[in-house]
Amino acid sequence: MSLNIHYKEDFQNRHIAPNSEETSAMLQAVGVNSIDELIDQTVPESIRLKNKLNLPAAKSETQYLSDLKQTSMLNKVFKSYIGQGYYDTITPGVILRNVFENPGWYTQYTPYQAEIAQGRLQALLNFQTMVIDLTGMEIANASLLDEGTAAAEAMFMQYSLRKNQTANKYFVSELIFPQTIDILKTRANPYGIELVIGNHETTAIGEGFFGAIVQYPAGNGEVYNYNEFASSLHNQNIKLTVIADLLSLVLLTPPGEWGADVVVGTTQRFGIPMGFGGPHAAYFATKEEYKRSIPGRIIGVTIDSNENYALRMALQTREQHIRRDKATSNICTAQALLAIMAGFYGAYHGPKGLKAIADRTHGLTVALANTLSNMGYDVVNKAFFDTISIKAGDLKDAIHKDCLDQEINLNYSNNQVSISLDETTTFEDIKVLAQIFGKAKGIAKDEVVVVEEVNTSISNDLQRTSTYLTHPIFNAHHSEHEMLRYIKSLEAKDLSLCHSMIALGSCTMKLNATTEMIPVTWSHFGKIHPFAPADQVMGYYHIFNDLDKWLSEITGFAAMSLQPNAGAQGEYAGLMVIRAYHQDRGDHHRNIALIPASAHGTNPASAAMAGMKIVVVKSLENGNIDVDDLKAKAEQYSNELSCLMVTYPSTHGVFEESIVEICEIIHQHGGQVYMDGANMNAQVGLTSPGNIGADVCHLNLHKTFCIPHGGGGPGMGPIGVAAHLVPYLPGHSVVDIDKGKSISAVSAAPWGSSSILIISHAYIAMMGGEGLTNATKFAILNANYMKSRLENHYPVLYSGSKGRCAHEMILDCRGFKNFGIEVTDIAKRLMDYGFHAPTVSFPVAGTLMVEPTESEPKHELDRFCDALISIKSEIDKVENGSLDKIDNPLKNAPHTVAVITSNEWDHKYSRQEAAFPLPYVSERKFWPSVGRVNDSFGDRSLVCACPPIESYM
Incomplete structure (x- = not known):
């Protein structure tokens, strides 16, 4: 028997879920002979990339982690006293392991359901x-x-x-x-x-x-x-x-x-x-x-x-x-x-624990201030908490050198040095600091005496006297066992990707691979201050440079800014770059943003924040942009046109074939094309914003590039730009990243949420160009397979010219209102089947927008389709009178375990129908912890803090 000694595990096979048998079955259901045939029917030939993505060869998970460990060691973990809003801290192990490193918490979606x-x-x-x-x-x-x-x-x-x-x-x-x-x-x-x-x-x-x-x-x-x-x-x-x-x-x-x-x-x-x-x-x-x-x-x-x-x-x-x-x-x-x-x-710490941490931090700061004063230093602060400023004069350089020799970072400006202490600071730490300052004054190490008897520097009128954190939640979980159980009790109430697919249109809830997540908690990434000197952060720079090159290749742009730390902030940054470009050319009057009626809500809000006036472009009945209306408005506002904001594929899940013409129209009138990258998961490797003709695009790294949604954040929204816009990418006032004509910062840190950029770096490095392209193809296959299964039960609102959807589709539920069923009822009923609803009523009211992603296998797609088909049969029963129009499983959904096990059951359908509507549900039942929430009750009596404990009873 011949043995393959050169076998290497391929990460894309872990990320892209359908196996060869499932793929064949899905292709047959869709009615094509190959994925490439499906792609040819879906993505217009006019925008297809001519060449494969020029990215490094894919790495295995083991190789990537090994290489990244070496990269991380290029970062030097110095003791940081820089402060300025960033402090070293201790993440309690019970929180680190059970929240930060736990997919039950980090793979949840925003709590709209x-x-x-x-x-x-x-x-x-x-x-x-x-x-x-x-x-x-x-x-x-x-x-x-x-x-x-x-x-x-x-x-x-x-x-x-x-x-x-x-x-x-x-x-x-x-x-x-x-x-x-x-x-x-x-x-x-x-x-x-x-x-x-x-x-x-x-x-x-x-x-x-x-x-x-x-x-x-x-x-x-x-x-x-x-x-x-x-x-x-x-x-x-x-x-x-x-x-x-x-x-x-x-x-x-x-x-x-x-x-x-x-x-x-x-x-x-x-x-x-x-x-x-x-x-x-x-x-x-x-x-x-x-x-x-x-x-x-x-x-x-x-x-x-x-x-x-x-x-x-x-x-x-x-x-x-x-x-x-x-x-x-x-x-x-x-x-x-x-x-x-x-x-x-x-x-976990409670009021007493927080007080102890604050007291120690403040006390050590006072001790250091008094010690330095006794040495003859002029400590500028009179009242302080954790930060002191010292006039160092000619001694500043000597202090700086000695600190670097002992791997310590302080904050230096003019002739002053400031020191910010934190939770991690110990008495030994301030002793070392005192010895460094003493050495600069010629005081021998063993002659430095650190003051230990200290009183607060805060005057009585500035000291807190009021109570805080009195609620039992902050006074009941101080042992690790209690904290662990509390965290787990809350986790059990939440549906996440641990339980089932979350088929949210426009939100791309895909696999967040463990290998991508592991490095985020490494100390050589976590314990680095954002204003640390450049020669201490070469590991991070290596990752940034890779991402700049790789994302530029993927988008077809000249350069990226990694600073925006959310998708909407990326939109805003991109528009501000366009604004700066126009103003630099003397076109201060260009302030009109054309925005399709179907656009994401963040688009017009971002444009308004960038000082632009919004002009809405009509959509056709098939959901596409009305090109004639676009032409007319581009001509009408030709002198004032700043940009077009467009999502591609469209918000309706269609590759519009007129997109190149649309971009050319805008450029003919002196405008720029801003592409919303929310649907980039259908582009990577097949086409690109730059290839299509866009000038700017933001990327939702928490969608296409695998940063988890984390229950509603974190996210990242870097922007890519064409060559003529590169000089205007965001700068920063503390760290010099100016591109020549940079706009001022859009985020507090120069590279935004830097530590989670590692996740996207890992994803691209382990997938490689072929893997990323295949991910896009399978996202499109999975969506079209679901379409083939569902379109006989729910009208699919929009399709391309050859009947295909992109990576998502819209199911029209508006007709069910005729017999009293709302789209919300379907969303709540899906919970009884163990699923999170797709995107509800966006971009069209009364619809569901479904996006399966490439990391879901066929059998999971089938489970979800089976649930929707079963719900449709329940709707049919309401229509024909077999189920009551008021008392039916949809209107009463979701059903909690308390309702199902109650001694009383007076509904016109069975407990079995309510809780276990399909056989597979009983095998892995997820129980909603509450019945349908009453939004209007809560808005009429707004309570946004933990109520008294009696309210829980």
Whole structure:
């Protein structure tokens, strides 16, 4: 027997699920002889790539991890005291293993289907409660992207709420972190907001101002008493935003108690690794009167159909997909997974544990400050929490050199050195620091005496006296066993990719391979500060350079910016690059964005944020862009045309054959083509935005390139651009990444959420060009197979000229309304079959948008199709009268175990029909933990923090 000694495991066979037998069966069902024949019928020849993707050969999982380990060692893990919003931290092992590394948490989707998301909704409610308690505010959202963008959202919310519509000045304290000021500049520019940057104690703030923003503690570490400043602003009807260090609020008077209207910040130091910039969950807290203007998602308490305690995302009428260009924010993703971790960190430590951490951090800072003062150093700070600034003068260079020799990073500016301590700092650490500063003054190592008896530097009027985290959730899970059980109890309430496919159109819920995830928790990636010197982060640079080359090859563009840390932020960044391009050419008047009626809701919201005026382009009955209407509007606005925003394949799941002509029309009139990359999973290896004629495209790495959705974030939205736009890609105020004419930053960290870029790097490296192309082909095959099975039961709304869909399709459920069945009823009934609903009522109301992805095998596709076909038979029974129009399994769905096992059962269908409608359901039953949630009840009585424990009973 001959043996193959050169066998190498091929990762694409692990990622692409259908085997050869399943593939043959699906091709037969679709009615083609090969996948290539199907692709020829689906993707227009005019846009097909002529050459294969020029990417390195695919690596095995073992080889990739081995090579990446060597790459990671190029990063130097120095002890970081840089601060500036990023701090080393300790992720409790029980949270690391059971949340961060657990696909039961990181593969969940945004909790739009609340009944099968009660675990993460509770975890996010805990996060909101923690933020409300620590800030002293009345309401908080369930996280934002990072501290800088949260501050920008606060500025814009205040701008939108201003009563004096002529007021356009915004005071910005000069002591705010520089990266935040950078983002404020970016956001302010399109709206003509004038930033007045200065000293809050001396700058005259009055007429023409609508808001102000300060940092607490300030960027230099000083804890200022802003009481009088806040009163002065309020006397003039000027609103105040405070950027607050959440850990410091354990010791400091919370901003809500001295006049803040909005409090924002990051929860990074609540157990989240620095990760060279992210991902980290920002927070946003404000007064209840602004609840309909607060950006992002809010989790609220309501009741279910059985009048039991339940949770859901509240006030969804605020979201950009509904308000479109009238939205006050374009936010689509948050940082749910990181917010969940931060909330668990708060629960695990509780108020006493957090107080101990804050006390130790502050106490060590005081000890270091007193020690340095005793040496003769001028410590600038009078009151501080964890950061001190020292006038080092001529000794700065010697201190710097000695720190580098001992693998320590401090923050250096002019003749000052600042030091920020954190949870990981020990007494031995400050002893080493003291010896370095002593050496610079000629003090022998053994003569350095660290002060050990210390008192707080915070004056009585700035010390916190109010209680916080009093809810039992924060006082019941301090042993690891209790925490483990609590985490698992919540996880059990949530459906994730661990249970079944999640066929969400436009959201591409595919395999997040374990090998892709493992490196994210390696210390040589996690413990790196985003402002660490370049020679300490060569491993990260290696990954960035690879991704720049690989993603440019995949998209057909000249270069990428990896900075945007969400898809909608990528949209915004791309539009701002287009805006800068026009303005640099003197075309300041070009501000019209043409947007198809079918576009994602983030498109018009992003365009409005970039200062553009939206003109809607009609769609034809077949869902395609009306080219005649596009031509007419391009001609009408020829002199003012800035760009077209287009999704490809279309939001309707079709490769429109006129796309090249569409791009040419825009270019003829001096505009740029912005392509929304939400549907890139149908392009990779077959065509590309650059090949089609686009100028900019953002990539949802949390869709096509395998970064998990994490219950609603993290995500990444890097942008690729054609050569003429490269000089305008985003820069950064702290790390020099300027391209020549760069716009200011769109994210707080120079490369966004750097640590999760590793996931996409792994995916591309292990798939190779052939694997990526095959993934696209199988995504299209799987979708068309499902179409072939479902189209005799549900009308498929749109198809290409040869009857094919792209990687997704829209099932029309509007006709069922004639006998009382809504698309929502189908979505809820799918839960009884163990499935998450496809995308509901987008882009067409009353429809389901289905996307299977390439990583689902045929038998899973069949399970899902069987469920939808079975539901259709139930609908037929309602239509013909076999099932009651009111009391039927769809209207009462989902059915909980409590309902099914109740002593009373007065429905006109059986318990078996309700809970086990198909044989396979009983083999792997997932029980929704609550009945259908009552959204209107919760919105009428908005509760966005953990209610008293009696409410759970």
